[in-house]
Amino acid sequence: MSLPSHVRLVEVGPRDGLQNEAQPISVADKVRLVDALSAAGLGYIEVGSFVSPKWVPQMAGSAEVFAQIQRKPGVIYGALAPNLRGFEDALAAGVKEVAVFAAASEAFSQRNINCSISESLERFAPIMAAAQQHGVSVRGYVSCVLGCPYEGQVAPEQVAAVARELHAMGCYEVSLGDTIGTGTAGATRRMFEVVGKDVPRAKLAGHFHDTYGQAIANVYASLLEGIEVFDSSIAGLGGCPYAKGASGNVATEDVLYLLNGLGIETGIDMDTLIVAGQQICTVLGRPTGSRVAKARSAH
Amino acid sequence: MSLPSHVRLVEVGPRDGLQNEAQPISVADKVRLVDALSAAGLGYIEVGSFVSPKWVPQMAGSAEVFAQIQRKPGVIYGALAPNLRGFEDALAAGVKEVAVFAAASEAFSQRNINCSISESLERFAPIMAAAQQHGVSVRGYVSCVLGCPYEGQVAPEQVAAVARELHAMGCYEVSLGDTIGTGTAGATRRMFEVVGKDVPRAKLAGHFHDTYGQAIANVYASLLEGIEVFDSSIAGLGGCPYAKGASGNVATEDVLYLLNGLGIETGIDMDTLIVAGQQICTVLGRPTGSRVAKARSAH
Numbered sequence: 001m002s003l004p005s006h007v008r009l010v011e012v013g014p015r016d017g018l019q020n021e022a023q024p025i026s027v028a029d030k031v032r033l034v035d036a037l038s039a040a041g042l043g044y045i046e047v048g049s050f051v052s053p054k055w056v057p058q059m060a061g062s063a064e065v066f067a068q069i070q071r072k073p074g075v076i077y078g079a080l081a082p083n084l085r086g087f088e089d090a091l092a093a094g095v096k097e098v099a100v101f102a103a104a105s106e107a108f109s110q111r112n113i114n115c116s117i118s119e120s121l122e123r124f125a126p127i128m129a130a131a132q133q134h135g136v137s138v139r140g141y142v143s144c145v146l147g148c149p150y151e152g153q154v155a156p157e158q159v160a161a162v163a164r165e166l167h168a169m170g171c172y173e174v175s176l177g178d179t180i181g182t183g184t185a186g187a188t189r190r191m192f193e194v195v196g197k198d199v200p201r202a203k204l205a206g207h208f209h210d211t212y213g214q215a216i217a218n219v220y221a222s223l224l225e226g227i228e229v230f231d232s233s234i235a236g237l238g239g240c241p242y243a244k245g246a247s248g249n250v251a252t253e254d255v256l257y258l259l260n261g262l263g264i265e266t267g268i269d270m271d272t273l274i275v276a277g278q279q280i281c282t283v284l285g286r287p288t289g290s291r292v293a294k295a296r297s298a299h
Numbered sequence: 300m301s302l303p304s305h306v307r308l309v310e311v312g313p314r315d316g317l318q319n320e321a322q323p324i325s326v327a328d329k330v331r332l333v334d335a336l337s338a339a340g341l342g343y344i345e346v347g348s349f350v351s352p353k354w355v356p357q358m359a360g361s362a363e364v365f366a367q368i369q370r371k372p373g374v375i376y377g378a379l380a381p382n383l384r385g386f387e388d389a390l391a392a393g394v395k396e397v398a399v400f401a402a403a404s405e406a407f408s409q410r411n412i413n414c415s416i417s418e419s420l421e422r423f424a425p426i427m428a429a430a431q432q433h434g435v436s437v438r439g440y441v442s443c444v445l446g447c448p449y450e451g452q453v454a455p456e457q458v459a460a461v462a463r464e465l466h467a468m469g470c471y472e473v474s475l476g477d478t479i480g481t482g483t484a485g486a487t488r489r490m491f492e493v494v495g496k497d498v499p500r501a502k503l504a505g506h507f508h509d510t511y512g513q514a515i516a517n518v519y520a521s522l523l524e525g526i527e528v529f530d531s532s533i534a535g536l537g538g539c540p541y542a543k544g545a546s547g548n549v550a551t552e553d554v555l556y557l558l559n560g561l562g563i564e565t566g567i568d569m570d571t572l573i574v575a576g577q578q579i580c581t582v583l584g585r586p587t588g589s590r591v592a593k594a595r596s597a598h
Contacts, residue, residue, distance in 0.1 A: 003485070183560070184556070184557050184559075185561065210512075213515055213550070213556065213591060214515055216515060217515040217518070220519060221519065254511070254512040261482070261483025261484070261486060295511055
């Protein structure tokens with residue numbers, strides 16, 4: 001068993017997390033969150049999304065957030081850019097790294113972004129071209145990699161096909177997301193084995209949801225497959241909006257606890273991270289989704 | 300990577316779980332819980348504890364519970380017997396299997412059972428003798444195997460020493476418990492590697508707490524070490540009483556979800572199990588501690 005010596009955590013709380021919280025929060029609170037996360041040592045923070053506020057009111061003001069955060073040297077501040085219009089807005093806001101979003105399941109792609117998987121990939125082409133022209137890095141997401149709410153099981157080969165396309169189009173990294181959290185450790189390993197034949201494992205990231213309590217085990221399973229990058233969300237922000245009480249994104253604190261226990265370097269300070277989580281939970285008026293933060297606050 | 304094809308789950312909810320819930324419940328509700336658990340297919344249910352109700356009021360009426368449960372053929376109904384008096388009471392109640400409880404940490408042993416580790420082991424000798432005389436099987440618990448609330452880190456060699464003694468005294472199985480839930484996957488594997496040199500792995504069980512969100516990953520890590528028996532608690536009953544909001548025993552539903560995903564046989568039916576958890580949570584007036592049960596109820 002050989003584990004990576006160093007892992008990069010991609011903090012998705014301010015975007016993927018807040019986007020899925022019921023209640024929009026102010027630009028000032030978003031800025032405070034992003035700055036608290038960079039202070040904790042996170043090297044990648046997904047700050048917002050350049051999408052119509054008509055569709056995602058929680059992401060309104062992303063340009064203002066980018067204008068007001070204190071940029072810490074070496075930290076990547078990313079944004080989701082679902083289309084060329086979004087990319088141009090991101091560029092205007094000074095964003096240096098964007099993310100695009102595809103699905104491994106046809107049904108999910110149709111229902112979530114109203115087009116087929118291949119249409120979604122075609123729409124990324126102008127973004128990739130514009131990004132290259134402006135020296136912007138692009139990260140790719142693939143959702144539903146271990147299950148789909150409409151189709152059920154998703155074959156690893158289907159995940160590999162989408163990941164390969166994104167990589168071939170120029171995504172420097174492809175994050176594979178268990179959107180509904182139904183994946184378990186063995187399926188996670190098989191998925192990385194299959195996808196790893198088409199895309200180098202060093203270019204893959206794991207994105208796990210803790211809906212069924214499996215996320216930390218899936219991170220560990222991924223580490224055993226040589227995966228060194230994981231997405232996570234401070235305080236577990238972003239519980240599935242349609243699943244009351246169910247949890248969504250795995251909490252950054254809980255992933256960090258695992259990595260610290262395994263002696264894997266991340267550059268992140270747990271105490272500062274926990275304070276960042278407490279602050280945003282106070283703003284949202286919700287309990288933390290992190291078990292580590294809960295256990296710490298109980299003492 | 301070779302995983303076991305079959306795993307036995309030891310259901311500790313009615314004893315370890317309810318003992319750590321604030322509120323005692325009626326004999327009738329305990330009986331209903333135990334019968335619901337056997338109906339779900341659990342092969343081992345720890346029903347109660349034969350200890351003075353002065354010390355553990357939640358365990359009052361264990362003899363009545365044993366008298367009223369519907370014994371399903373093939374199911375083991377166990378009880379904790381902390382001393383010879385307790386063993387005799389268990390015997391009188393028709394108990395065919397008991398468990399004894401030691402700690403891997405001196406400080407925890409002193410504070411929890413008011414004696415040193417070696418004194419606790421000496422006290423088990425007459426229980427072991429009486430058990431052998433009456434054809435009663437004895438299971439051993441070791442607590443604090445991956446950390447102690449008073450001593451901090453606990454060396455695997457110390458765990459091995461206690462486990463070896465229990466095994467040598469005649470315990471047919473030794474369950475190693477991460478009482479405070481601070482263990483992570485790597486420490487879990489090292490612990491089983493070390494203890495496995497002194498006690499055959501087929502005689503070891505894992506008992507994990509999800510306080511820091513690590514329990515399912517630790518179960519997976521244990522499976523990779525060849526461990527085939529795990530303790531778990533329906534609905535995650537038994538959140539640490541002194542840690543408000545923090546969770547304790549890993550939920551049986553969540554462990555079963557992992558095992559089902561890995562294709563490992565258990566003989567347990569998830570739907571029946573979830574109903575059993577819902578019923579006891581209604582009695583206790585508390586939300587479930589199982590993420591699987593939460594996710595299911597959200598749909």
